[in-house]
Amino acid sequence: MAVAVDETLGNCPKYLNRKIVWPHEASPTLVSDVLPLPPEAVALIGKSDIFLITSRHGTETMDTNVRGGAPGFVRVFSNSAADDVSLVYPEYSGNQLYQTLGNLKSDPTVGITFPDFETGDILYVAGRAEILIGADAASVLPHSKLAVRVKVEAARFVRDGLPFRGRLLDQSPYNPPVRKLTREIHGSDSGFIKTDADGKATSVATATLIRKSAVTPTISRYTFRLAPDPSSSRSSDEFSNLKPWRAGQHVLLDFSAKLDRGYSHMREHDPRSLNDDYIRSFTITSPPAPLTGHTAGTEQPESLTGAEFEITVRKRGPVTNLLAGWNPGSSLEAAVLGFGGEEDMRFADTTAEADADDDTVVVAAGVGITPLMAQAQPALESGRRLKVLWSLRADDLPLAVDVLGRLDGLGTTTKLFVTGAVDAGQDGEIENLRRLGAQVHTRRIEKADVLAEGVAGRRRFYVCTGPSLRRSVLEWTVGEYVKFESFDY
Numbered sequence: 001m002a003v004a005v006d007e008t009l010g011n012c013p014k015y016l017n018r019k020i021v022w023p024h025e026a027s028p029t030l031v032s033d034v035l036p037l038p039p040e041a042v043a044l045i046g047k048s049d050i051f052l053i054t055s056r057h058g059t060e061t062m063d064t065n066v067r068g069g070a071p072g073f074v075r076v077f078s079n080s081a082a083d084d085v086s087l088v089y090p091e092y093s094g095n096q097l098y099q100t101l102g103n104l105k106s107d108p109t110v111g112i113t114f115p116d117f118e119t120g121d122i123l124y125v126a127g128r129a130e131i132l133i134g135a136d137a138a139s140v141l142p143h144s145k146l147a148v149r150v151k152v153e154a155a156r157f158v159r160d161g162l163p164f165r166g167r168l169l170d171q172s173p174y175n176p177p178v179r180k181l182t183r184e185i186h187g188s189d190s191g192f193i194k195t196d197a198d199g200k201a202t203s204v205a206t207a208t209l210i211r212k213s214a215v216t217p218t219i220s221r222y223t224f225r226l227a228p229d230p231s232s233s234r235s236s237d238e239f240s241n242l243k244p245w246r247a248g249q250h251v252l253l254d255f256s257a258k259l260d261r262g263y264s265h266m267r268e269h270d271p272r273s274l275n276d277d278y279i280r281s282f283t284i285t286s287p288p289a290p291l292t293g294h295t296a297g298t299e300q301p302e303s304l305t306g307a308e309f310e311i312t313v314r315k316r317g318p319v320t321n322l323l324a325g326w327n328p329g330s331s332l333e334a335a336v337l338g339f340g341g342e343e344d345m346r347f348a349d350t351t352a353e354a355d356a357d358d359d360t361v362v363v364a365a366g367v368g369i370t371p372l373m374a375q376a377q378p379a380l381e382s383g384r385r386l387k388v389l390w391s392l393r394a395d396d397l398p399l400a401v402d403v404l405g406r407l408d409g410l411g412t413t414t415k416l417f418v419t420g421a422v423d424a425g426q427d428g429e430i431e432n433l434r435r436l437g438a439q440v441h442t443r444r445i446e447k448a449d450v451l452a453e454g455v456a457g458r459r460r461f462y463v464c465t466g467p468s469l470r471r472s473v474l475e476w477t478v479g480e481y482v483k484f485e486s487f488d489y
Contacts, residue, residue, distance in 0.1 A: 007061065012095040014174040014266060014274075015068040017049050019117055021166035026120060028161040033154075036079045041123045041157045044116050045087065047071050049171070054111040055103035055129075065100045070175040074114075075141070077149060077181060085152040087112075087125070090137075090144045090179055093274045095265060101148075104129045110150055117166030121159050127152040138201075141179050143277050145200075176275040201254055201279060203229045203335030204242050209326055210308070216398045218315045219367060221285070222323055226307045229335060242304055242338075244289045247374040249341035250281045251309065253334040255319050273318065279337065280319050283370035286310035287377070312399075314367050341371075347379060347462060359454030360384050363445075363473050365391045365465035369403060371485055372464070376407045387453040388414040391445045391469065394422045397429040404436045411436030417445040445469070447476040456480070 032038045037045075049071045056062040067089065077086040091101065104110060108130065114123040130149045132140060137147040207224035214220050245251065256278040267274055289307035315324045326332045347360050360379065362372050369390055379386050388410065392400060397418065404411040416438050422430065430440050450473060453459065463473050463484035470484055 017171045018169040019166040021164045024165045026163045029159045032157045048114045052113040072178045075181050087150045091146040120162040122161040124156045125152045126154045174271040205336035207334050209332040221312045245339040248346035250283045252281045252337040254279045282311040284309045285312045285373040359459035361387045361453045361461045363389045363463045368464035376410050380409045386413050391417040394420040411438045415439045418442045
């Protein structure tokens with residue numbers, strides 16, 4: 001095949017992941033040409049870090065462009081005969097040419113190709129694109145101000161269709177974290193974010209940092225004080241209707257006023273900041289605010305003005321670096337977007353669904369212990385049979401000493417699994433933990449450790465770990481009652 005090039009367009013490469021490729025003799029086989037998409041096609045989309053998108057400008061030109069990101073940046077919005085088939089992807093900060101989006105605005109007809117470099121499989125889809133801007137984008141794909149939703153009208157999944165193979169060398173440093181659909185988010189972070197017409201989150205309060213305390217060299221505790229947001233015309237009404245948080249919930253804080261530096265095309269010294277909205281959710285590790293007054297006939301406090309809350313976080317990324325660099329006496333504020341969290345991750349209260357006689361088994365890793373911290377005391381006082389399996393690095397042992405020392409009775413229900421080399425100074429911390437009643441093992445947590453807790457059929461697992469350990473625990477506990485926090489963003 002010979003191609004005569006009539007027109008070319010320079011494309012920004014900053015979200016493309018480097019790959020090494022080599023020739024391969026293809027044997028293309030059509031697997032499916034019907035909708036909804038087969039499982040293999042959905043899986044291909046789920047791991048794709050690149051796709052080609054073709055659009056047209058009337059009858060004059062047709063353009064093929066490229067989109068890249070972290071694997072899974074394209075989300076399957078729906079895939080059924082009843083709900084149609086549609087895909088959503090975020091538009092990242094680009095080179096401001098808007099060639100493809102301009103075409104789609106005037107003509108929504110679109111073709112997309114997903115190549116699988118490892119297997120040689122290809123998914124071709126054709127359909128109609130809808131550009132989502134501002135609040136419309138954020139309502140579907142939180143943390144996005146611009147997104148595209150494609151209603152798929154035709155698809156072909158071809159096995160072994162690529163005349164080459166490839167493997168990843170390295171991901172682009174500009175790739176933002178994968179943004180999940182609103183319907184995919186555990187606890188529905190986006191469910192309590194209110195946005196304006198431009199998709200900008202609107203605050204319901206201001207949180208002022210008033211204290212910080214180092215727990216380990218990388219983990220600190222920060223105390224904030226709540227007040228109405230003076231910059232918001234709606235703040236007074238929003239603040240008066242703001243309900244206090246419950247044990248196990250998190251707060252959503254917006255630090256963009258302090259950190260957002262506006263548009264730039266490239267930013268080599270801080271590449272991920274181009275698409276960072278500086279909104280973060282942190283589990284509140286202090287008990288709920290006391291009710292200082294009540295509206296007649298309700299449990300609603302008259303005001304949360306002056307209420308304080310704590311977060312316990314590891315220094316990692318621009319927001320936590322900002323917090324770590326705060327000096328007492330200086331001013332640091334964040335907009336409060338609301339409180340929220342997965343209802344089923346709150347186990348302190350006895351409910352009809354969660355029988356008080358059931359064993360509550362919490363599996364945590366590192367600072368993943370934070371959802372437990374505000375719930376442990378009421379759970380222990382309620383008589384629940386609470387078991388805690390906590391995996392952490394030797395460097396984080398001071399965190400364990402701090403948490404178990406602050407929560408009376410938690411040590412005797414806790415088994416610690418310490419990874420990494422334990423030096424002479426850390427031996428003393430292990431002895432302190434044992435004096436608090438904790439069992440300490442200097443090894444990784446294993447399947448037998450998890451399944452030894454509680455009685456099968458009468459236990460509930462709550463998993464607060466990173467992806468790798470979470471996958472293992474979910475495999476070990478197949479058939480059991482399991483809830484988990486994702487901590488993915």
